[in-house]
Amino acid sequence: MAHHKIFSTNLFVLNDFYKGDTEPMKKYISDLWTNREYDNNWQTKSANLHKQKEFKGFTDLVITTSKKIIKKLNYEVEDITITDMWANVLREGENHQAHTHSNNFLSGTYYLHSDKGAGITFQDPRPAADVIVPRKKLITLDNASLLIYASQQNRAIIFPSWLPHWVQQNKSKNKRISIAWNIQIKGQIGEHHEFQSAVI
Numbered sequence: 093m094a095h096h097k098i099f100s101t102n103l104f105v106l107n108d109f110y111k112g113d114t115e116p117m118k119k120y121i122s123d124l125w126t127n128r129e130y131d132n133n134w135q136t137k138s139a140n141l142h143k144q145k146e147f148k149g150f151t152d153l154v155i156t157t158s159k160k161i162i163k164k165l166n167y168e169v170e171d172i173t174i175t176d177m178w179a180n181v182l183r184e185g186e187n188h189q190a191h192t193h194s195n196n197f198l199s200g201t202y203y204l205h206s207d208k209g210a211g212i213t214f215q216d217p218r219p220a221a222d223v224i225v226p227r228k229k230l231i232t233l234d235n236a237s238l239l240i241y242a243s244q245q246n247r248a249i250i251f252p253s254w255l256p257h258w259v260q261q262n263k264s265k266n267k268r269i270s271i272a273w274n275i276q277i278k279g280q281i282g283e284h285h286e287f288q289s290a291v292i
């Protein structure tokens with residue numbers, strides 16, 4: 093019996109992602125945090141961290157890793173660009189509600205400062221998959237309806253931008269600082285002869 097796992101959702105977990113010095117990024121975000129205008133579920137106002145010198149090494153790594161992923165998935169793209177990169181600071185008890193990242197191809201999150209207190213949950217995106225949900229002897233990557241990944245420090249998770257996700261309530265007394273980003277593909281997308289193409 094051949095077991096085909098079709099129409100995959102491709103998610104990539106990269107532990108020990110960034111080998112460079114994270115202190116300049118932490119300081120940059122901490123300075124913005126200190127001067128913040130509001131408290132709850134704080135995020136950087138401008139999603140332009142990728143344009144700051146403190147984030148150069150990290151940004152380069154995001155780009156090279158994303159290109160590897162696109163190659164691994166056998167897509168052919170002319171180029172990619174980071175459209176947004178921002179920071180999130182979650183204090184104890186805070187969370188992020190369910191969302192997707194529209195107008196992009198790949199998205200990612202990276203735990204700059206975290207003690208696993210606020211994991212990220214991904215939801216099965218197939219609309220018909222919850223019509224019948226049997227009991228499970230064992231929850232696996234193949235039969236799960238929800239998957240939770242711990243917010244482990246120096247872990248990056250890269251996923252399709254359309255995949256619904258949310259962040260659980262931070263159960264730690266410590267702040268969780270994450271960096272998130274979006275990536276769009278550039279140039280010719282799709283095929284003219286299939287009448288479903290774009291150039292961006």
Ligand SMILES: [Fe+2]
Pocket residue numbers: 191192193257272
């Ligand atoms: Fe998100």
